[in-house]
Amino acid sequence: MSEAVISPVRIGRLSIGALGVLALALGTLQSVVEPALPLLQRELGVSPAEGALVANTLLVTGAVITPVAGKLGDRYGGKRVLIRLMAVVSAGGLLAGLAPDLPVLLLGQVLQGVMVGALPLSFILVREHLPSGESQVAIGVVVALFTGGGMVGTAVAGPIAEGLSWHWMFALPTLAIIAATLVVTRLMPHDPPIHADSRIDWPGVVLLSGTLLTFMVGLVTVTSAGLEPGEVGAVAVVVAALATGWVVVERRAASPMVDLRMLAKPAMWNACVLTFFITISSGMVLLMLPQLFAVSADGGYGFGADTTDIGLFLLPGAVAGALSDSVGGVAARRFGPRAVVVAGGVITATTMIALAALHTEAWQLVLAKVLTAFAAGVATTALLAGTATAVEARDTGIATGLLVVTRVIGVALGAQIGGAILAAGADSATGRPTESAFGTGFAVAGVVAAMSLLVVRITKKGAQA
Incomplete structure (x- = not known):
């Protein structure tokens, strides 16, 4: 058979x-x-x-x-x-x-x-x-x-x-x-x-892959080596052109790689937008906390931790993140993804804004990592699980694949934003980020997390309308 x-x-x-x-x-x-x-x-x-x-x-x-x-x-x-x-x-x-x-x-x-x-x-x-x-x-x-x-x-x-x-x-x-x-x-x-008479939409595959590849390579280059403003603009133009071409091809394809009608469904695009904001905040935290642990305490802030110590400081957060992923699916089933996202957004925004003012003790950073890792993990997994069961069964793979990519892009972009804030606030004499730069970065991460609450509010009003 x-x-x-x-x-x-x-x-x-x-x-x-x-x-x-x-x-x-x-x-x-x-x-x-x-x-x-x-x-x-x-x-x-x-x-x-x-x-x-x-x-x-x-x-x-x-x-x-x-x-x-x-x-x-x-x-x-x-x-x-x-x-x-x-x-x-x-x-x-x-x-x-x-x-x-x-x-x-x-x-x-x-x-x-x-x-x-x-x-x-x-x-x-x-x-x-x-x-x-x-x-x-x-x-x-x-x-x-x-x-x-x-x-x-x-x-x-x-x-x-x-x-x-x-x-x-x-x-x-x-x-x-x-x-x-x-x-x-x-x-x-x-x-x-799935039985289908039409072929795989290879032009759509190539254009989407090219869009993501150009975006990620540009993002990595900006993060690691830096680009001039004109070069950043050129990358943005290429990404926009590839994305536009992909949309045109998908609209005309008999069997598109991504059904744009699926992307237009509230469950799908809401999940993508919310995942994006949540993971940007997570990426900022992911980059800034180890940096603050590593900064020498000579200047009145920082902890001068080595690689082993930093790993130990971050381990409780890693455990919380793993636990949150297992809880996220259960929470989505019991309360619905929207309620889970609201709870996660409130916890993250409150924690990061508090951390902007209170970051002089190691336990404060460890607790912040635990809370934000758990909140982000629960929220993004709830969105992933909710989307997987909200779309048609034949679209499960591509829908969840796009959400996973959104998570990757959000974390990478958040790390870049965090790095840019620390670089902009570096001390001219020592070259290391100032304490105010860390405070600004944590506050911005909190604002980004709060934006997810605004997205939930707006999409709720749209659904009711």
């Missing part, structure tokens, strides 16, 4: 567990680079800017491939595409584990970057084989384990790299991914592909 005629069947805890373990292993592989960047720079003999390429390459690839993977999963079946995607990730992880130099390591990171596409593919399988309420909870569990993998990778990267070698910090998670993929292949039933 062919896969096309297999009827969907209900999946059990073992299948969900297998997806969760796979997400955990993927999150671990994704996060091992950041804490080990100084070591990689020494071992490979590269500059900090070249070392940053290792982390940024994965980010760019993930943003570009995710909506494409989601669309292919909708069309050909989530399990089929997921298994093929994991083969690419595994090849990238093994290549990075054997890499003799930076170019080979970067190639491995390019291949590993497609792992972000595993999330919408997992959501397709969950949506296909579980009732709506249970699927929201399961989506939260998968996202939580992916985030939890990030904690594992951050914690084990240093010991593995120093005890064995940096090659093993890529190889060991990759072996876990291979094993988990084999279990998923065995336990997860096939989801039937």
Whole structure:
């Protein structure tokens, strides 16, 4: 019997567990680079800017491939595409584990970057084989384990790299991914592909990928090397032109990559806008807190923490973020995504505005990280789970893929804004950010979080009208 005629069947805890373990292993592989960047720079003999390429390459690839993977999963079946995607990730992880130099390591990171596409593919399988309420909870569990993998990778990267070698910090998670993929292949039933007479909208795929690639490369360049105003304007023009071309192509395509009518639905575009504002604030916090921990206390602020101490300070926030992802699906089912977003926005805005005035004790920063990580995780996961069950089943992959990309872009943009604020407020003599720059950055992050409340208010009035 062919896969096309297999009827969907209900999946059990073992299948969900297998997806969760796979997400955990993927999150671990994704996060091992950041804490080990100084070591990689020494071992490979590269500059900090070249070392940053290792982390940024994965980010760019993930943003570009995710909506494409989601669309292919909708069309050909989530399990089929997921298994093929994991083969690419595994090849990238093994290549990075054997890499003799930076170019080979970067190639491995390019291949590993497609792992972000595993999330919408997992959501397709969950949506296909579980009732709506249970699927929201399961989506939260998968996202939580992916985030939890990030904690594992951050914690084990240093010991593995120093005890064995940096090659093993890529190889060991990759072996876990291979094993988990084999279990998923065995336990997860096939989801039937969608029968369609028309071909894949490849012009739409190319234009959307080009738009995201240009935007992310431009964003990474601005963050790492800086661009002149004219160059920034040129990048913006190219992105706008590609995006406009994509919209024109999608409106005329017989079977568009993204149904623009789906994007016009309130559940979809509201979720994208809200996710964008929430993750911008999260990205600012993600960049500024470690910077403040690292600043020397000689100037009357800062804590002079080293890499190990910073990791310990941020660990409670990482745990809170993982827990919040698992709670987000449950909260969306019980209270609805809108109520969860309001609660998360209030907590984040209040916390960041308070932190702008009170940031002289380490516990204040640790508590702020815990609160904002939990609030943002609950809100974005609730939006993701709500959207996954609000759109048509055939659009689950592309809809959630676009939301995942929105999260990536929001965090990256927030980090850039935070970095720009700190750079603008740097002391001319020492070159380090002043205390007032941190205060301004925290206040701006709070205002951005509060804007999500305004978006909720406006969209609520529109819905009532």
